[in-house]
Amino acid sequence: MPIMFVGFLGCLILFSCYLKIPFLMMTGFSVCWMLLVLILEFGFSSKLSLVFTDVMLVGVVLFIVSEIFVFISFLTSVIYSVDFLVTGSVSSFSMVDYLGDALVSSCLLISSGVSLTIFHALYHVKGVFSWGMIIATVVLGLIFCVVLNEEWFNFSSDWESGVFSLFYLVTGAHGAHVVLGLGLLIAVSMWGLCSGFSLSGLGVIEAAVWYWHFVDVVWLGVYLVCYW
Template identity: 40%
Template sequence: MSGQNESPYYFVPQPSRHPIMAATGLLISMASLASWVNGESWAPITFVVGLLWLLYTLWHWFGDSIGESEGGMYGKNVDLSYRWSMSWFIFSEVMFFAAFFGALFYAREIALHELGSLDYKLIWPDFTAVWPNNGPAALVSHFRSMTPWPLPTINTALLLSSGATLTVAHHALRENHRNKTIIWLAATVLLGLCFLFCQGYEYFHAYNELNLTLASGVYGSTFFLLTGFHGFHVFLGGTMLTVVLVRVIRGHFTAEHHFAFEGAAWYWHFVDVVWLGLYVVVYWL
């Protein structure tokens, strides 16, 4: 929010076309994705069309919100609503990752040991309950598991450093040092890009040198689901911070009123914490 935070009332916007347009884009893209998975030749084209339609809608929707904020239409009540909304959004993301961590825990600590128990020895006498595993029937081709060094450890250092640079940028904004804010926020975005580049190289290495793919049993599927969705969240958080950076350059925030910055920072720190859990559970244990 901008510094023009004087409205004592709760701002109610005019009827908007954006929700129905966003819903239409989501419907087209998700239906096309489902058809794509089932081998429909036209699905990739309509998926791209739906995704572009959704992005176009979000561009204008967020643009309208920024314009309303800069126009002084948002007061303390709207600010509070945004804070609660962002808090619940991050909570939903916590539950999202909790489901994947839960799946990994179940596979490693429950299903694997159950398959290795005496009850199953007559069916799979050679099976040993050791993680990672290619399954009791050995249907999955041989692969090597990921290790924490060097790329995962480098990525951990990159994300932790980005959290530090973002904190410095936030303090600089609160002290009204705009140039310092721009420099440290740009450094945060750059560190996020480096993380994504390293993760892309890690996937290339996994597929081509370790034979580790999404088809590599429960280990491969949980590894790529956890790290892949986290990478997507890094991309999403980096996009948020890039928008905030542009707004800082344009002078949209003041030392007192800058929730767009704070909301993006909350999200980025959440992404950092999730990665620490991933780094320990996926790469070390």
Template identity: 40%
Template sequence: MSASHSVNEAPYYYVPGESAHPVRTALALLVMGLGAAAWINGVTMGKWAVMVGFAGLIASLWVWFADAIRESEGGLNSRRVDVSYRWGMSWFIFSEVMFFAGFFGALWYVRTVTTPWLGDLDHKLFLWPDFAAAWPNLGPAGIIEPFQTVGPFWLPTINTALLLTSGITLTISHHALRANHRSQTIFWLAATVLLGFIFVGVQTYEYVHAYQDLNLKFNSGAYGSLFYMLTGFHGFHVLMGATMLLVILGRLIKGHFRPDHHFGFEGAAWYWHFVDVVWLGLYLFIYWF
């Protein structure tokens, strides 16, 4: 959120009163989790529980964020609160870095450790004689349906250009906000949001192509599962990042944020640039190598 008023209006650290938002959000997540578990196990009501939990989550977050925005625009947030927001967002992004590091580590381990190890002489003689220690592979004894890998041309390259361009437009928008050029800020941020949602659309098309034409599925060995886990989670993060920027865009149109106090904008921008960097790693290690 932004501290959009002078620090003199809130000289102390603002501590909000008791709130039911965390409890409601936790209950919504609990209902979603239980519903998902039931749905996976074939319980009909599980699907509806997931929907109810998701609707409750959106409603709870909507009200919670609205309260936080009112506190910010009401001048209750001092610079001390602003620093807390910055530390909170920094640690959140660090947790996301470690989240993706786990999947990149799994990709590295399977490719450079497990695959050569299973293809050495002992394993070929006594465990899987027909196993080929190549990446990607069809596993032992042909238990995986044949599939084709996804190359870098052209959809992944197009998406790379889209994300890199969105990083540029977002930076231009940020500089325009700092220069107090609100119309330019809104224009370039709207362009960033549009590029983000186009990226999601292109990736959806890529998934349909991979599943129908390349026979690449989630159960297509380690390659298939890691491909969909890495690109799928990244696509989800792009969707969330674009939604965050869309909210910021709406706040800018309403007149929120000032050139010297706009952490809501900056926090969303940090997240977007993080998503850009992760994609570059995916583009290299998934599509090229």
């Protein structure tokens, strides 16, 4: 299901760029759809087994590993394309200010990773479901999406302009994963609010935390390759 969602969201991103429709308007409906599928699939029941939990966590790990290779291929393409541009062309993504929106985005994601780590530690050590930390993580992620949206539409090159299309591809793919991670965090919050089953037994928190840290690490690679 997550792979289908990311593919579907990627198509929406490209379509929204072509029609000049704001990114968040297109992804908002996608997040609602994903949450609906999660609720219908898992419900709020406590009758799910530990075997299912283990299978789910293994699936998350395999998905993360597969996406790491996807982003490695994307970033390698960027490096290759920049190195072999013809003489007289732009030799790098110099029109993107690495000290501007990109630095703000980096601070937002790093801060969200810290707040989620605190939430995870409090839950496992003290058994406290820290609403403040998980809400802070979601808010920081949403602000990141807003900054990315503004950056896209203020970027001086079109998404169809040669090597610069890779900029939209890489940052758009990462943005799709951020939205998916936000969906997982919102789902964790909904389940915690309803308290219909043990979150630690299902491993939903672990899955969300692992995935969000994956998003953070990937962004560091994107920042170094596409912005620096």
